[in-house]
Amino acid sequence: MGAAKKRREAFLREHPWCCFCGGRVPATTEDHVPVRAAFAGKIGPEGFEFPACEACNRGTAGSEQVFALYVRLFDRTEENYDERHTEKLIRGVRNNYPDLMPDANLTATEKRRVLRNFGWERARGAFFDEVPMVGIPDLVAQHMAMNARKLLAALIYRHTGNALNEESGVVSGWSQQGLPGVDEAHNVLAGGMPQLVIGARVNTTIGDQFSYRWGRNDPESLFGYAAEFGSGLFIFAAAAPWDVVADRDGWSRYVAPRSPQ
Numbered sequence: 001m002g003a004a005k006k007r008r009e010a011f012l013r014e015h016p017w018c019c020f021c022g023g024r025v026p027a028t029t030e031d032h033v034p035v036r037a038a039f040a041g042k043i044g045p046e047g048f049e050f051p052a053c054e055a056c057n058r059g060t061a062g063s064e065q066v067f068a069l070y071v072r073l074f075d076r077t078e079e080n081y082d083e084r085h086t087e088k089l090i091r092g093v094r095n096n097y098p099d100l101m102p103d104a105n106l107t108a109t110e111k112r113r114v115l116r117n118f119g120w121e122r123a124r125g126a127f128f129d130e131v132p133m134v135g136i137p138d139l140v141a142q143h144m145a146m147n148a149r150k151l152l153a154a155l156i157y158r159h160t161g162n163a164l165n166e167e168s169g170v171v172s173g174w175s176q177q178g179l180p181g182v183d184e185a186h187n188v189l190a191g192g193m194p195q196l197v198i199g200a201r202v203n204t205t206i207g208d209q210f211s212y213r214w215g216r217n218d219p220e221s222l223f224g225y226a227a228e229f230g231s232g233l234f235i236f237a238a239a240a241p242w243d244v245v246a247d248r249d250g251w252s253r254y255v256a257p258r259s260p261q
């Protein structure tokens with residue numbers, strides 16, 4: 001038996017249940033969350049392998065491809081730039097989800113509306129077609145939410161040893177860093193989440209490509225995290241017992257993550 005196979009079997013012996021669909025389905029695969037494709041050179045943080053059943057691993061591959069593309073496109077940090085890998089992701093999403101590609105052809109009216117909503121000004125003398133701005137299709141939000149919730153299940157498993165299940169309510173959100181209001185939201189969330197983990201690998205540091213804060217509140221069984229992918233994507237999610245949050249805005253019952261069709 002090869003070393004990789006031996007290692008995987010030992011991992012599954014130690015983690016016999018899928019942590020994404022309630023903890024009652026045998027895990028047969030190791031799933032990397034966040035997906036490795038979201039990182040330069042497809043090198044993700046070490047120690048972020050999770051036990052998954054086939055359905056939870058394969059059934060989210062489409063959303064993870066979309067997620068990886070936007071993580072790569074949003075991150076403007078020079079050291080994290082990986083042109084070849086990004087172009088491969090662009091081709092993949094264009095083939096599989098043509099409707100989810102960024103829209104590079106926003107009209108002047110659309111750009112004007114965005115600038116006004118955010119209180120931004122275009123450079124003096126610039127025409128609207130010169131303003132660097134792409135549109136993100138609304139459907140992308142569903143894929144982002146799926147990834148936010150999958151990461152939530154993974155981090156709950158990592159930090160508590162429990163599987164997230166349908167007795168829980170979840171809420172999630174995401175934004176591109178640098179937009180008005182994001183820093184404030186981040187500070188508020190981070191204030192309630194004192195533990196900071198920076199993704200790291202032995203030998204290779206993945207630097208600032210992935211870091212997150214998490215926190216839990218035992219009396220209410222609340223668990224939350226806020227994660228940053230380089231200088232680009234900011235994403236957060238939280239879980240609490242469904243009977244506590246059922247009538248709150250934005251919360252919905254947790255279901256096993258699957259790519260939206």
Ligand SMILES: [Zn+2]
Pocket residue numbers: 018019020021025052053054055056057256
């Ligand atoms: Zn599963």
